[in-house]
Amino acid sequence: MSKRKIKILDTTLRDGEQTPGVAFAPDEKLEIAKELDDLGIDIIEAGSAITSAGEREGIKKIIKEDLNAEIISFARIAKSDIDSAIDCGVDGIHLVFPSSDLHIEKKIKKTREEVRDMVAETSRYALDQGLTVELSAEDATRADREFLKEVFQTGLEEGVQRICICDTVSKMMPEQIYDLFSEMAKIINVPIAAHCHNDFGVGVANTLSALRAGGSEIHATINGLGERAGNSALEELALAISEFYSDEFEINLKLEKLYEISKIVEEHAGIPISPTKAIIGANAFAHEAGIHTHGVLSEATTYEPIAPEKVGQKRRLIFGKHTGKHAIENEIKRIGLKASDSQVDKIFNRIKDLGDKGKLVTDAEWTAIVDDVMGRSLEQVVTVEELTVTSGDTITPTAAVKIRYEDREFIEAGVGVGPVDATINAIRKVVSGISNINLQEYHVDAISGGTDAMVDVVVKLTDGKQIIDARGSNEDIIKASVQAMVNGVNRLLWNKKLSEGEK
Known part of the structure; x- marks a missing residue:
């Protein structure tokens, strides 16, 4: 039996960026896009060009890289959205129309007939400009199926190259998704994509059901980023297909890069990955x-x-x-x-x-x-010689630190949202220069009662090869934070010396 080639559309840079609190700068978008391309992603949704000048700048930077992946922009059924995408030089658009009566009547205040006409007009316009068009039904799992078929047929008659069915707020379970995709696959003769959200924790399961029912493209995000409970997680889908459906489906991803790109997205998004997250969580193995x-x-x-x-x-x-x-x-x-x-x-x-x-x-x-x-003794490779912290209602929290590393002194300053943040930022500058050591996690592990409470600070540090946890304890949270950082840095550097045979 021949395998079905499954295309992967990664929407980390669009739907993933819609995670509350996440905003990627243009250069961050470029870095993530290059990593996605190297991973083997087929289609990268680089953003929504109509959103802002910064969004368009980020998309244009990606286009200039001439990546192997198809680069597309999200677009509503409006010529202005399509024009913005064309201005960025994208290969195609993810053309999204509201399909449920709830969205048609309450959100855009139109009729079904008006939506169908808008789909025909904008599909034709985009195709005439040489764009690839993936016509996507928002909230399709709450839409009337006959209306869905009518609009999809309208788009197909205009010449759209792909169709997408969106479970926008996760309103179906896997067996229902299977039924919906099975029905649509009988009448649609172009690739059908599944765009599933995770509100009920079944985004990945729903996406897999869609594939088994005839879908041939999946939408996903790195780390499962996305609005509310997020989108289907790319890393989970990739491993599920690889481990359970490799006889049926073929994907061309470099699986060994999943953890690396996960950490890059985590850093730029500022959303910590849960330790128990499947595949890429710290506790997964x-x-x-x-x-x-x-x-x-x-x-x-x-x-x-x-x-x-x-x-x-x-x-x-x-x-x-x-x-x-x-x-x-x-x-x-x-x-x-x-x-x-x-x-x-x-x-x-x-x-x-x-x-x-x-x-x-x-x-x-x-x-x-x-x-x-x-009976071994840890060499204190790094020691803190001086630490000064200033903070107040009218003063930006600032910290200055002098650190000795072997026979050299490093002096750095940092600012932050508070004195602890400023101190950590100052120390990070020093240790990054010493041995490219990065702070991955910081949290207060325990606090005893009273005004002289003992504070436990735990940090997770990495030098790219090792990941270690370290603790600092003190009545002063700033000193506890410094102690944790220094303990961890010393351990990483000492481990490195031992592994290199330098005693």
Whole structure:
């Protein structure tokens, strides 16, 4: 049986950017588009050209790159939208019309007949300008099916090249989507796309049902970004097709790049990925429970559905109250140490003690425990020599820091929304210059009661090869933040030296 080639339209730069609080600058759009193209995306919805001058600038930057992917703009059934897209030089448009009576009557205050005429006129106009047109029915899952067929037929008679059915507010379950797409596939002789949202947590399942019913194109976003609960997540769809439907469908994505592009989008969007997010979350291939770590170390497939490397991830063993001795012994061996049974017991008990107190055992604490029990000493590669912070109602929070790294001194200043943010920004400038170390996450892990409360700050740092957690504790949240950053930086640099054989 021949496989059906599935085209992927990525709408991270349009629908994904409609996530509340997300706005990509033109250069950020360009970087994401280049990564999407390298990933193997067929169609990139670069934005909605009518939106703003900055939006058009971003689309034009992408067009100039001459990428392999087809570059399109979102457009309403209005000539002004199409003209803006043409001005950007796009290959085509995602021409969207309201299809449900709710949207037709309440949103644009038109009649069905007027909408059908607008679709015919704008489709013809765009096609005459040489654009590829994907005609898309907004809120199709609440529309009258006979009306849907009429409008799609109108577009097909004009010559539109693709049809899209949108489950705009996730109003169908997978079996209903299957029924809808099956019916439409019988009368539509061009590729049919599925654009599903995730309001009820079934965006990916609905998209897969649409494919199985005859669809041949999917719309998705990196990290599942999008309005409300987001769009279907590209990484989840890609892995579902790869693992469960590879005999039926063919996609040409470099799956090993999924984690990398996920982190790039996370950084530019400013929306942290949940640790438990499928495929690309920090915990997707992390193991703590003793029975799990024992199993995965003996045979990875016992508790991992795929190899983490398939999507560019790495396995992580997390140490805490559920950790077993087998994982401790394995990790000690992995870093090139030999521990006696007594030393393993001591490490095991100290980790259990931290876990029983409700503490996250960070990577830095794990290695500090090992170093202490094994008699190793961590070289303080980076030390903070001076820190000055100013803040007030009429003063922009500012921090200045002097850090010593080996035999050199670095002085940097940072501003922020508050004194902690300013301090972190100042330190980030220094450590980025030292070893390209980036802060991925920052959070206050625990605060005790009282005005002299003890604050626990946990940070997640990476140098591109390692990802570690580190903690800082102090009555002063600024000092706790600095301590966490410095602990993490020292651990990363020390680990790097050890791996290179520099003792």
